[in-house]
Amino acid sequence: MGVVIEREEWALTPLAYPLLSAAGLAAVLLLPYFSARAAAHAAGPSSSPFDAGAGPFLRFRRAFLLLFALASVVEGIQSVFGEDEFVRCGLGREQMAARLAATAAAALFPGAISGVISDKIGPRSACIFYWVLQLAVGALKSFSALRCGWINNFILALASSVFSFCFETWLVVEHEKQDQKQDLLFDTFWLMTFFESVSLIGSQEITNVLVSNGDNGFLLPYAFAATLSIVGILYIRNASSTTQHASAIGSYQKSFFAHVLRDKRVLILVLAQASIHFAVSAFWFLWAPTIVADGRYAQLSVIYPCFLASRMLGSAGFPWFYGATAPFQNEDSLTIAYIGAGLALSIVAYDYQEIGTLVILFCIFHACVGFILPSLARLRTMYLPNELRGGMMSFSLSLANAAIFVFLLQDAHPRNIENSTILGLASCGLLGAGGCIHMLRQWRKHTRQNARSL
Secondary structure (H helix, E strand, O other): OOOOOOOOEEOOOOOHHHHHHHHHHHHHHOHHHHOHHHHHOEOOOOOOHHHEOOHHHHHHHHHHHHHHHHHHHHHHHHHOOOHHHHHHOOOOHHHHHHHHHHHHHHHHHHHHHHHHHHHHHOHHHHHHHHHHHHHHHHHHHOOHHHOOOHHHHHHHHHHHHHHHHHHHHHHHHHHHHOOOOHHHHHHHHHHHHHHHHHHHHHHHHHHHHHOOOOHHHHHHHHHHHHHHHHHHHHHHHHOOOOOOOOOOHHHHHHHHHHHHHOOHHHHHHHHHHHHHHHHHHHHHHHHHHHHOHHHOEEOHHHHHHHHHHHHHHHHHOHHHHOOOOOOOOHHHHHHHHHHHHHHHHHHHHHOOOOHHHHHHHHHHHHHHHHHHHHHHHHHHHHHOOHHHHHHHHHHHHHHHHHHHHHHHHHHOOOOOOOHHHHHHHHHHHHHHHHHHHHHHHHHHHHHHHHHHHO
């Protein structure tokens, strides 16, 4: 008689996702009642952060956030299947790693120079280029015969690189053109992260609705993503343009060396951005194998929205921790967030934990990420010329992508590097970035003291 081994499934409490989502929404809705700054620049009788700003910029801001949310939905649809998409294409674990490593290598140089090209051609053109890339991928994956092509992964990698800076650069240029207060720009930064998290959750729901049990049903979400890409292209083409006078190549190179490579403050931001990008990528590759290690079983599709809700909560907490009435300086809060994210990953990497503890640690990590991203955007605005933003951000991403390529290349062969080692290195990078941000805070404090003495 055979022996039946019962497998116990770990179940997430049904209240986890609603509570996290409610906390994030409450942080947004209650902000005007506890922040004098939010009420000060509100337009009209409403003090909502969504309604702040003068007429023309308010209209642009609303349309921009909607367009950015659509772009985030497309990003989520293209990545929602994750490993399952490779399995349906008949690829094993080592073949997946080899495919991703080859894609990362091929996209490394185009991704590195994409920011420079964006600075030269303007952010609107860069956003249109992003939508064209997504349209190409959506169109290719809409056909079952082309769904597993290597070119799809290459275009997606390049599109993700462009997405990371093109919309932020467009927002900053439009804000500067209309001569608005910086507080409005900083509020839009955290709203972008908030909307991105909401849109990623929405992309999962949209995909679940469009996908059927048949294999052809997996093609419908990609057709929907292609349709959204067409909408994005048409909107940006009809939007009012911002005149940009591109500098000569030689002039751009001199400015980049002077303001990025030779400025210690900007180099710190480059390393900080690279560390968080590498940590998020490491999480994306390793969170599922970590949770189901040793034969454990859990419904990953139910757990992942909790991570995104935690990111919503972290981004909604950003406006509570900067400004004159904030309990800490922004750099101090950012240092704490980096240390929190690094410690969360370090516990995951070097201490065996139950699934419930792992989910809590990953939620803490994502809450810190939600706070870190708008904080870095704020610091970039303070220390970096706007005309170099795309080049600086693509440079930092290329550093992280190079490290990701090395680890993917190792994983394509027999297990040379353990998952715990990768998470441990990501943790060290985050902790080191927290120390660098603290140094940045000390340098600025020292500069102010010298200015007072003069």
